[in-house]
Amino acid sequence: MxxxxxxxxxxxxxxxxxxxxxxxxxxxxxxxxxxxxxxxxxxxxxxxxxxxxxxxxxxxxxxxxxxxxxxxxxxxxxxxxxxxxxxxxxxxxxxxxxxxxxxxxxxxxxxxxxxxxxxxxxxxxxxxxxVTKSQNPTILYVSGGNTQVIAYSQNRYRIFGETLDIAVGNCLDRFARIIELSNDPSPGYNIEQMAKKGQNYIELPYVVKGMDVSFSGILTFIEDLVTGKKNSTTKKQQQEKQKIKVEDGLIAQTPLTYSKEDLCYSLQETLFSMLVETTERAMAHCNSNEVLLVGGVGCNVRLQEMMGIMTKERGGSVCAMDDRYCxxxxxxxxxxxxxxxxxxxxxxxxxxxxxxxxxxxxxxxxxxxxxx
Structure with missing residues (x-):
């Protein structure tokens, strides 16, 4: 260094x-x-x-x-x-x-x-x-309290984009509370494991505003699906979701049933896609070929995979860590x-x-x- x-x-x-x-x-x-x-x-x-x-x-x-x-x-x-x-x-x-x-x-x-x-x-x-020996990467900082896309310039870490409301880790944690997942070792980790079993993608709001992102509306939307407060889906989406097979472990409070696994999978895919998009835009602006993932959410393997696909297409690489340092x-x-x-x-x-x-x-x- x-x-x-x-x-x-x-x-x-x-x-x-x-x-x-x-x-x-x-x-x-x-x-x-x-x-x-x-x-x-x-x-x-x-x-x-x-x-x-x-x-x-x-x-x-x-x-x-x-x-x-x-x-x-x-x-x-x-x-x-x-x-x-x-x-x-x-x-x-x-x-x-x-x-x-x-x-x-x-x-x-x-x-x-x-x-x-x-x-x-x-x-x-x-x-x-x-830890990663990364020299001058574009940085995605994702944790329970912060979500920022960062790059270094002139003795400052400049923020290119950030959350407009809650952090991505906070969004995941609060969703884990809604479906009463264990907090041991962490809510985000347990969502990650449950998402691996998800098979059906449920369309959720995708909120990217320039270089910034917003997560509170997504959380409210998916909470409504779980609690049955309202049904915000289109007729086509309703028909698709009614085809989901009813199995043990489904959340049955809503008119349409969604498995916890599918909800975790859909939430992760949506949130992480938003983060990959804004990070790629910052890489293009900075002419960077490295992404450094930091913060507690940065050790999520699926986020690392999605970021890896994007950087590989750009001829770059991802610098990531495990939970010891993230x-x-x-x-x-x-x-x-x-x-x-x-x-x-x-x-x-x-x-x-x-x-x-x-x-x-x-x-x-x-x-x-x-x-x-």
């Missing part, structure tokens, strides 16, 4: 991530070597989501255990080995974010270690670049914080700036470690 100046002495960063329902601690060096990356996920009963207060309490109970575990795995100590402490400053849920910020500030003060607040989205991007983790925060620390001449953030915020856009960050 290209850097903006000569490599300095070995730097080791400990990162704390806790912006949503995962709390993780990672330890990395400036070469991208990951020494430890444990995490815990707050899992709620089927049909429910995670609330800020309960999620923050989960993080408070787990974070110190994770720090000890990470240091043991890395065979390191805070006072002798850690150069900088990095934490997620935002975006995310306020109460969970506050846990990581408080712990990071406390450790920084106790051990006299510099501290850096990291943009969560930048953490995903830089983790993706170092899903929120401490190592991505540690590495992004390390880069910022390294290229600001090793200066710690003032303690007064070590806050957290629910809103922190990707393009607000000056990417001082790149000059390509």
């Amino acid at each position: 290209e850097v903006a100046q000569k490599q300095q002495d070995k730097i080791i960063s400990l990162g704390i991530e806790g912006s949503a329902n995962k709390i993780g601690v990672g330890i990395v060096d400036q070469e991208g070597n990951i020494y430890a990356n444990p995490r815990y996920t707050f899992i709620t009963p089927p049909g429910t989501g995670f609330m800020p207060k309960e999620t923050a309490e989960h993080h408070r109970l787990k974070v110190l255990t994770l720090i000890h575990q990470a240091l043991e795995e890395a065979k390191m100590t805070l006072d002798k080995d850690i150069t900088v402490i990095s934490y997620t400053k935002g975006p995310g849920m306020a109460q969970p974010l506050s846990v990581g910020a408080l712990v990071a500030r406390t450790l920084s003060q106790l051990y006299k270690i510099p501290i850096i607040g990291v943009n969560h989205c930048i953490g995903h991007i830089e983790m993706g670049r170092v 899903i929120d983790n401490g190592a991505m925060i540690a590495y992004a914080g390390l880069l910022e620390y390294q290229y600001t001449n090793r200066q710690s953030m003032p303690l007064s700036e070590c806050t957290f915020t629910q809103r922190f856009r990707t393009d607000e960050v000056e990417v001082i470690w790149r000059n390509d």
Whole structure:
């Protein structure tokens, strides 16, 4: 990976991530070597989501255990080995974010270690670049809280397109609640597995507006199909859906029956097609031949397949990761914080700036470690 100046002495960063329902601690060096990356996920009963207060309490109970575990795995100590402490400053849920910020500030003060607040989205991007060795890709960032098509230019990660309402991961999570899928290990993963069994595509709204996408209307439409609030289909669609064979596991509250498998399959295909379209348009604009998938939804195999078909037709490739690095983790925060620390001449953030915020856009960050 290209850097903006000569490599300095070995730097080791400990990162704390806790912006949503995962709390993780990672330890990395400036070469991208990951020494430890444990995490815990707050899992709620089927049909429910995670609330800020309960999620923050989960993080408070787990974070110190994770720090000890990470240091043991890395065979390191805070006072002798850690150069900088990095934490997620935002975006995310306020109460969970506050846990990581408080712990990071406390450790920084106790051990006299510099501290850096990291943009969560930048953490995903830089983790993706170092793990996949991707140089200058078009980036599709898809998670529970964010959906953005991004490309680098002039020391910023520029947003070419994004969701106009809810994130794609949030759409999937909320649909999983509607059909009461398990949240273990994650709603999106369980939708992905159920979609593999789907055989009949159900036509859903397809909402692409220029480079932006919208998911809330699709969610409302498919929720109505499940709950029977209204039947928005055409006569032709009704006739086609009435041919669907009635089997065990069908959702029978509607006048027309739809299997959970077909609904999951149709929702995935529609959402991912929208994402592939906008990503391809950004690739054409940037004359790029690589796509980097980051964020929790980025480890969905079907999304990787669909993006792979598109990039292959363009003579390009997809850079993707598995759930170790796509899903929120401490190592991505540690590495992004390390880069910022390294290229600001090793200066710690003032303690007064070590806050957290629910809103922190990707393009607000000056990417001082790149000059390509």
